[in-house]
Amino acid sequence: MDLKQLRALVTVADTGNVTRAAALLNIVQPAVSRQLRLLEEDVGAALFDRSRQGMALTEAGRTLVEYARRVIQELERARAEIQPAAGGVGGIVTVGLLPSTADLLAYALVAAVGLQYPGIRVRIATAYAGTLQGWLESGEVDLSLLYDPRQTSTLRVRPLLDEVLWLVGLPASGLRPGQPFAVAGLAGRPLVLPSAPHGLRLLVEQAAAQQSVALNVVAETNAMSVQKSLVRGGLGLTVLPTIAVAEDIAAGHLVGAPLSEPALERKIVLASASSRHISTPVRCVSAALVDCMAQAVARGQWPAARWLAGPPGA
Template sequence: MESRQLRYFTAIFEHGSLSAASANLNVATSALSHHLSNLEQQLGTQLFVRRPRGLAATAAGARLYDHARAIVRAIDTAEQDVRSESREISGEVSLGMAHSGFRAIGLPLIETMLRQYPKLKLSLSEGLSSATLSHLLASQIDLAVVYNPPTDRSLQLQPILEETMVCVGRKELIGDDDVPITFAELLELPMILLRQGLSARALMDDLNLLKKLETRALLNMDSVQAIESSLRAGLGCTIGTRLVMRDDLESGVLQARPIVNPKLTRTLFLCETADRQASFALEAVRTLILKLIREAVEGGRWPATLLD
């Protein structure tokens, strides 16, 4: 297979038709059709099903797309690195961040990138740790800042900080602010948690305690915004951090109680795929993220403990 074939194939896959891909690539439709036929013949399998309104990928086509997209991105990164004779940071980096990470350093990250690396294009997405990690494994992003990722040989994991979890809710539901609450007492409260699975892993490091909470939970959601709205309405309480609920805690709408016996924590990681060669742009973004997180923790804006 040639890189040009893979580039043409990914364009056809993403646009769903030869004509749309032709317009995007500025390549004749007949040429794209020729390359696609050669690729299918070379692989000995059909990659698309021809339909009146375009092309639909077969199972083989969908699998090839995952590989082709990663290969094309790697080629583009290599070209940008080699051509940057002055070593001025340029190119494109895609970053996915958990909600807490974005809330703490999202704006400083954007401002610094625009000021220090004007030729570097940063694609930034915010979401649940599970979805962000899935995007990393699918080569849709280059870096992920997430909580409690599972052990995976294909991932390179760097622990950054540890946060202490608190019980958050309205005062009439959870009691006085800053008065410790035991884990056993938590189990008796109407708990609203992130849905089970990788998303729920982001709540705490101890999965056995998490399972106990999940069996007692009043509601399970995969929307941080929905949980926050439910807390404000007094529908239940949750386990979270002071950073995530900072605005509501400072305004007095919600209260936070430390959790004891045992104390609950979660760990933030910087993740990237283990087999990916880092570019100058990727290294610059990685270094900047770690610097901003350290400054946020040391400056008191992110209540957490740094892990060296």
């Protein structure tokens, strides 16, 4: 098994066709077929079902493709780090961002890294916290923002900020930033919430249970954009961090109020896998991300957030 065979495997899997794969790899079609045949002989299993419609991965093929992608990615990152741009730090760093933070941080981070470390290429991955944690542990991302995970030996964690969760609705709902909304007041109100086991849903359910409140969940979605869209359509109220609705509130499309009695807060942390070496490029991108977040809080771009990590660069 060698790198050429793994590249052939991944490219054929992506294109579903040996001819197209050969063109992308800039080699002749028989060479691609030969690499696949050698790979199948090596692993002792068919990797593709071949038909007139194209090449479809078998179960064994799907398993090997996942590992092949990781091997290729790791080698690309190693090459970029060993042979950086002249006179600077270089490499590929994959950063996981929570959906509520991506709009605010993605451009700022890429721009900051590009200015300070032009030899580093940043890849941005967005997903909910559970998925991001899985990607961290499998090595698919180098560092990631998470909502304060349970203590685990698999992660290094640095707390960055606390953010308050707000009840959000249409202007007619009467919600006001200066008037906290008690959790007990949720009784009977139609709610649009993420489905369990999403962390936000668990926080809302725990707070409601403390107040003996039965929640009236009229819709569930794990897509934040859909969550806001359903609220804008008048289906009900929702619960979100202020960063997720700051632009909607500023534009007058939505209004919100902090939840209270009990207050609902989430801690955002910066995490990396404890089993992986923290390379110089990862340290550089980590520092840039912390700087971007600290500056966003200081400028008021992250409403209702409390910075925990000390001054930028600390």
